[in-house]
Amino acid sequence: MDLENVCSTSALQALSKLLSSPEEEEDALDQVLYPSTSTGALSPGNIGPAKKEESKVNPPNKPENRKDIWDPEEVPEGSEFDDMWDPREQPEYDIIFKQHVGAEDVFLGMTRKDPSTACCEDLLVKIKLPGIKSSDITLDIHEKVLDLRTPKHKLVLHLPHPVDSKTGKASFITETEILEVTLTMKREFDFLNFF
Template identity: 90%
Template sequence: MNLEDLSSVSALQALSKLLSSPEEEEDDLDQVSYPSSAVGALSPGNIGPAKKEESKVNPPNHTENRKDIWDPEEVPEGLEFDDMWDPREQPEYDIIFKQQVGAEDVFLGMTRKDPSTACCEDLLVKIKLPGTKTSDVALDIHEKILDLRTPKHKLLLHLPHPVDSKTGKASFITETETLEVVLTMKREFDFINFF
């Protein structure tokens, strides 16, 4: 048997009959047989039983007569804080990962910490706010969002990791006019973050 015999229409139909079950063979009688000149119309998708149209089922949490344009799950987190028409400028900022290390980590390597961000516990966000007083700063921290407002600046920052919004610390350094916010990350317990 050569390769040309395997690619003929009759060979594909015979292969289809071998792969189909006896119940499906009864359904095959309703199918249209392909003429021998329709070799170009056949593809691997034609092997096996005919596919029936699947009915689309609405997810159980959706109601059909809702007037909402989208579901709350479809709206990105933090969009309620964003105001694209706000003319205030976005300040410069840096996100720095911090980890707490001791002598047992640096010299002995007892806790298996390395310099990667996977071993970091805290996020340090440095925000440069030139011409701003401490009393003008409004800071709001959520699990994945940092929202900062001053009379001259606006910053809506999506954080790279979820943080504990209740244990953060902020300090304003007047010499450099920089706000430093330290946030503890919520990390999954693994062999590195076991505390």
């Protein structure tokens, strides 16, 4: 096969004609006959059907609301609890991962549990609240957010894993002034680690 015949203008036009629809052929012919100064003459980019640009601002299947400033999907979960003008201080806290193990796990290695956080079932949040009584504490747990309010403290904690908000336990230890919140994690692939 002769290389000059493959790369000739007529061969490229014939290939373009095979790949395009009849409506696009007329547009392509106009572009070849009357090329704009910005695009230039026929090039390999002109082969095939013309590319249509899609608007990436608003998806075509969603109705556009002119009053919306942003899409609800763009707002992170739990941001409704954040209040940067609240003067209360954030208390110190620790996040500890817990797992339920028995002798078969520790000594015999009969299950696939290991010390990693992937094998942990619970999330323990220890919050230091000096000078606070248990009656002053307001605690609200959501799937990904822990919201704690006292007269002196405010804590909005975005949790590292989704939790079951209905099965959590909280206890306030008055001697150390620490609130311990135990939450059961629910993750997508827990059935692989805990069977």
